[in-house]
Amino acid sequence: MKTKHVNPSPPSAAEWMLKKILPDGVWNTPLGDFEEYYRALAAQKGILTANLWYWKQILRLFPGKIWNIFIWSWIMIKNYLKIILRTFKRNKGYTFINITGLSIGLAGCILILLFVHSELSYDRFHEKADRIYRVALKARMGTDSFEVANTPSVLADTLVKDLPEVIDATRLFRVRQTYIKYEENIYKEEHFLFADPDVFEVFDIPLLAGDAKTALKQPHSVVISAAAAEKYFATTQAVGKVLIGENNQSYQVTAVAEDLPGNSHFSFDFLASSLDHEPSRDPDWITNIAHTYVVLQQHIPPKQLDEKLETISRKYIGVAIQKDMGISYDDYLKTGNYFGFFSQPLLDIHLHSDLGNELGANGNYTTVVVFSIIAVLILVVACINFINLATARAAKRANEVGIRKVVGSFRRQLITQFLTESVFLSGISMALALGLVLLLYQMLNNLLDINVSLAVFQTIPAAAGLLAAVVVIGILAGMYPSFLLSSFRPVAVLKGKVRSGIKGRRFRNVLVVFQFFASVFLFIGTIVIFNQLRYMKNKNLGFNKEHIVIVDNVDKLGSHQAAFKNELEKNADIRNASYSVGLPQMRLNAQPYRKEGDEARNTFILVRLHVDIDFFDTYGLEMADGRSFSGEIGSDSEALVINQSAAAALEFSEPLGKRLLDMNNEESPPKAIIGIVKNFHIMPLNESIRPTVLTLMKELKGDYLSVRIRPGTAGKVLGFLKEKWAEAVPSQPLEFTFFDERFNHHYREETRMGKLSTAFAVLAVFIACLGLFGLALFMSEERTKEIGVRKTLGASVPGVVFLLARDFAKWVLFANILAWPAAYFAMHKWLQNFAYRMGLSIWIFLVSGGISLAIALFTVSYQAVKSALANPVESLRYE
Amino acid sequence: MKLLTRAEELILWAVLRLKKEAYCLPIHAEISRVTDENWSLGSIYMPLDRLVKKGYLVSRLSDSTPERGGRRKRIYRLTPEGYKALKNARKVQDRMWEKMPGKLEDI
Numbered sequence: 013m014k015t016k017h018v019n020p021s022p023p024s025a026a027e028w029m030l031k032k033i034l035p036d037g038v039w040n041t042p043l044g045d046f047e048e049y050y051r052a053l054a055a056q057k058g059i060l061t062a063n064l065w066y067w068k069q070i071l072r073l074f075p076g077k078i079w080n081i082f083i084w085s086w087i088m089i090k091n092y093l094k095i096i097l098r099t100f101k102r103n104k105g106y107t108f109i110n111i112t113g114l115s116i117g118l119a120g121c122i123l124i125l126l127f128v129h130s131e132l133s134y135d136r137f138h139e140k141a142d143r144i145y146r147v148a149l150k151a152r153m154g155t156d157s158f159e160v161a162n163t164p165s166v167l168a169d170t171l172v173k174d175l176p177e178v179i180d181a182t183r184l185f186r187v188r189q190t191y192i193k194y195e196e197n198i199y200k201e202e203h204f205l206f207a208d209p210d211v212f213e214v215f216d217i218p219l220l221a222g223d224a225k226t227a228l229k230q231p232h233s234v235v236i237s238a239a240a241a242e243k244y245f246a247t248t249q250a251v252g253k254v255l256i257g258e259n260n261q262s263y264q265v266t267a268v269a270e271d272l273p274g275n276s277h278f279s280f281d282f283l284a285s286s287l288d289h290e291p292s293r294d295p296d297w298i299t300n301i302a303h304t305y306v307v308l309q310q311h312i313p314p315k316q317l318d319e320k321l322e323t324i325s326r327k328y329i330g331v332a333i334q335k336d337m338g339i340s341y342d343d344y345l346k347t348g349n350y351f352g353f354f355s356q357p358l359l360d361i362h363l364h365s366d367l368g369n370e371l372g373a374n375g376n377y378t379t380v381v382v383f384s385i386i387a388v389l390i391l392v393v394a395c396i397n398f399i400n401l402a403t404a405r406a407a408k409r410a411n412e413v414g415i416r417k418v419v420g421s422f423r424r425q426l427i428t429q430f431l432t433e434s435v436f437l438s439g440i441s442m443a444l445a446l447g448l449v450l451l452l453y454q455m456l457n458n459l460l461d462i463n464v465s466l467a468v469f470q471t472i473p474a475a476a477g478l479l480a481a482v483v484v485i486g487i488l489a490g491m492y493p494s495f496l497l498s499s500f501r502p503v504a505v506l507k508g509k510v511r512s513g514i515k516g517r518r519f520r521n522v523l524v525v526f527q528f529f530a531s532v533f534l535f536i537g538t539i540v541i542f543n544q545l546r547y548m549k550n551k552n553l554g555f556n557k558e559h560i561v562i563v564d565n566v567d568k569l570g571s572h573q574a575a576f577k578n579e580l581e582k583n584a585d586i587r588n589a590s591y592s593v594g595l596p597q598m599r600l601n602a603q604p605y606r607k608e609g610d611e612a613r614n615t616f617i618l619v620r621l622h623v624d625i626d627f628f629d630t631y632g633l634e635m636a637d638g639r640s641f642s643g644e645i646g647s648d649s650e651a652l653v654i655n656q657s658a659a660a661a662l663e664f665s666e667p668l669g670k671r672l673l674d675m676n677n678e679e680s681p682p683k684a685i686i687g688i689v690k691n692f693h694i695m696p697l698n699e700s701i702r703p704t705v706l707t708l709m710k711e712l713k714g715d716y717l718s719v720r721i722r723p724g725t726a727g728k729v730l731g732f733l734k735e736k737w738a739e740a741v742p743s744q745p746l747e748f749t750f751f752d753e754r755f756n757h758h759y760r761e762e763t764r765m766g767k768l769s770t771a772f773a774v775l776a777v778f779i780a781c782l783g784l785f786g787l788a789l790f791m792s793e794e795r796t797k798e799i800g801v802r803k804t805l806g807a808s809v810p811g812v813v814f815l816l817a818r819d820f821a822k823w824v825l826f827a828n829i830l831a832w833p834a835a836y837f838a839m840h841k842w843l844q845n846f847a848y849r850m851g852l853s854i855w856i857f858l859v860s861g862g863i864s865l866a867i868a869l870f871t872v873s874y875q876a877v878k879s880a881l882a883n884p885v886e887s888l889r890y891e
Numbered sequence: 892m893k894l895l896t897r898a899e900e901l902i903l904w905a906v907l908r909l910k911k912e913a914y915c916l917p918i919h920a921e922i923s924r925v926t927d928e929n930w931s932l933g934s935i936y937m938p939l940d941r942l943v944k945k946g947y948l949v950s951r952l953s954d955s956t957p958e959r960g961g962r963r964k965r966i967y968r969l970t971p972e973g974y975k976a977l978k979n980a981r982k983v984q985d986r987m988w989e990k991m992p993g994k995l996e997d998i
Contacts, residue, residue: 041915041962041964042915042933042936043962044955044959044962044963044964045914045915045916045959045964046932047958047960047962048916048959049916069931069932070933072931072933073931076933076934076937
């Protein structure tokens with residue numbers, strides 16, 4: 013039964029809309045018509061039908077209405093555009109400054125955002141990216157703790173077997189470098205990985221040829237990248253070809269993969285079947301060599317995985333600990349030590365993980381944040397130019413506003429006009445900025461050693477984002493000027509009462525202060541970063557890093573290491589040569605040791621470096637006590653040298669002669685300490701000097717040979733080395749680096765940051781000066797008469813210049829005073845990242861202040877001098 | 892003489908036919924009936940306005956009635972020019988159909 017409504021009336025919201033849609037003043041009759049129809053319908057078919065009808069009628073009104081709005085706004089916009097173009101033409105200088113500043117700022121901002129976007133996009137191209145996790149290892153022993161990305165080989169299978177949440181697990185094994193031969197050609201390859209056959213189920217690695225299901229199922233099979241295929245076979249049609257690897261192992265190419273995008277945390281040229289990799293079958297729970305990735309079922313919280321991993325650690329590592337140390341896992345944890353697995357989301361690996369043994373260089377989240385902040389700063393500085401120039405020139409347009417108002421413009425229309433103008437301007441700037449980006453992005457790639465692509469611009473969100481940016485920047489930058497301009501009272505304006513200089517002056521000064529605040533801030537940041545870099549590079553490392561050539565791959569010499577070294581020592585230009593396993597300033601492994609006769613739980617973690625007897629001389633290490641290894645004393649192969657830091661940590665009253673037990677190798681007898689070497693920086697400088705033990709290699713089996721040469725003989729010695737190497741290892745070319753180059757390479761991230769902040773500090777200062785130049789231009793125009801009068805009354809040129817410059821200098825100084833503490837706190841925080849850092853000296857601040865002031869004054873003085881030199885007759889004549 | 896649009900012609904016709912009661916709703920009903928189409932109520936205001944501007948219709952406000960929420964009706968009446976325009980439209984129609992075959996097959 014329909015309920016009969018006594019007096020139904022249309023929905024009020026619908027009526028309100030109808031009123032809005034209808035032209036002003038004529039809504040009375042139609043509203044009546046609608047209501048009458050509505051009531052009739054309601055009485056006949058019920059209220060619901062009537063309501064529906066009413067709404068439908070309104071919907072049907074919309075198309076016409078929108079068309080109407082469009083036509084009328086188009087007519088207005090056409091008029092606005094005409095005015096805009098005229099204004100631009102009449103003020104070429106200002107327009108140029110505005111557009112240049114904004115487009116450079118935008119280009120800088122877009123470049124940074126491209127970089128940020130690429131950093132944030134790492135590994136997202138894998139379809140299951142949000143449920144892939146990497147399992148890693150965390151350990152804490154005594155005062156030492158570390159986290160590594162690699163895990164035991166048996167972990168992957170165990171996880172699939174024990175945890176129902178884990179659908180799939182796959183492993184990657186890294187080979188530091190290897191040599192691959194095809195016919196006559198041998199290349200050194202650094203991106204050689206062994207992978208489990210199901211790696212393609214976890215990661216999305218598109219294949220150009222071959223079948224992902226079977227590619228790695230057989231031993232001796234390898235999947236190669238398109239780049240590698242081109243390199244070896246000059247074609248990507250490489251399936252079926254055979255490559256020769258180390259130890260004459262042959263690999264048949266079973267598939268060719270598309271090159272992985274640059275934003276992948278691992279990359280490969282060769283993906284060989286793990287069936288060929290002996291360590292992949294290692295059942296040991298303490299040896300960590302595999303990178304293990306798991307795919308979880310949908311909607312499993314990561315915390316659940318971590319909890320399960322804890323039970324896995326307890327179950328399997330616990331057994332190993334029981335066996336090695338004779339205590340249970342719980343007792344082990346109670347001693348404050350830890351050894352267990354944890355998980356990392358795949359998407360966090362690039363920016364949030366900095367573990368030992370990563371598969372590639374990772375990014376840094378702080379860098380990304382810092383860069384984003386810089387991008388915003390640059391953009392704001394550029395927008396401020398626009399606001400400043402527009403408000404400064406308000407008076408010039410006051411007449412236009414006055415006339416428009418007299419003729420009947422509403423304030424809203426004027427605001428729309430000025431906003432259209434600034435949106436138009438930001439549109440032009442954006443177009444120019446995109447052009448600049450196109451020109452410059454390769455340069456950025458080279459400068460930062462990254463691989464940013466412009467492909468993102470082809471996506472709809474990016475295009476929409478750029479468009480939105482144009483509108484938002486236009487409106488933000490144009491808001492204040494348009495409100496200011498539209499507020500003029502026509503009577504006052506047309507009488508000529510508005511003194512443009514006064515209007516918005518305080519606001520402009522605030523903005524100038526902000527611009528220079530940002531510039532000085534970036535300036536100081538740049539100086540600090542570079543000083544810190546220089547500080548680290550010149551820091552006394554406790555050893556001599558100059559004039560050392562590092563020969564890689566000396567394991568290829570096999571049993572001829574001693575003979576090779578003897579050959580080298582015959583050369584007078586070679587002072588010393590020393591084999592070692594690992595090098596100072598590399599991330600070295602730490603090993604558990606304990607004092608002889610002490611309990612197992614009192615473990616010390618010591619960084620260990622295997623060396624030969626010449627190591628101390630080659631690196632110029634100094635002994636604090638005892639002696640270094642000697643070739644004459646046979647027992648030295650069972651001896652240790654520790655550093656001062658280790659001596660302090662071990663708390664021996666008299667360390668010499670005391671013995672330490674290598675807990676990973678408990679069968680071997682404890683080794684006696686024969687000497688204490690003065691502390692030297694064995695690890696990179698963001699770590700402090702850790703307790704270290706040096707052991708003597710029993711037989712020469714180093715992987716690096718460090719050669720100290722006489723200064724100035726590098727060319728000669730390298731030739732000699734190559735010749736000798738070719739005799740000893742004919743199959744492979746000599747691989748060498750200079751120690752100081754390797755050393756500098758460690759600070760890539762810092763160098764990158766330094767370069768980028770320099771580029772953008774310069775950019776910010778440039779944009780700010782552009783704005784300042786515009787303001788100065790305007791101010792001196794404003795004060796033409798004043799200057800004329802002053803000069804007539806006898807003011808000197810320097811006096812006038814001083815007068816004009818003083819105004820700006822004041823605000824730049826003020827900006828400096830604000831920027832100093834801000835920069836101090838920010839940079840102080842940044843420096844906390846380094847164990848060894850320089851102090852923040854007052855000079856850095858004074859110098860940045862001085863430079864910013866000098867640049868500002870220089871900018872202003874061009875205009876100031878020009879107007880001061882002008883003949884007063886000229887400036888006063890038209891009065 | 893300028894030709895009427897179809898909507899204008901229909902409205903003039905409806906106003907003529909409705910004589911004294913010609914306001915929006917009956918006009919709408921008449922047009923909907925004769926065209927067999929459900930016209931949107933809003934879509935006849937524009938042609939009505941245009942016809943008033945052209946001088947083919949004149950309008951006045953009537954008294955308000957309660958079923959319209961107390962709002963007044965706008966009642967339209969044909970002017971002589973309007974009548975002429977409607978006749979003209981009729982004439983065009985008639986001429987179009989002079990000597991036309993009765994069926995499509997006769998062509």
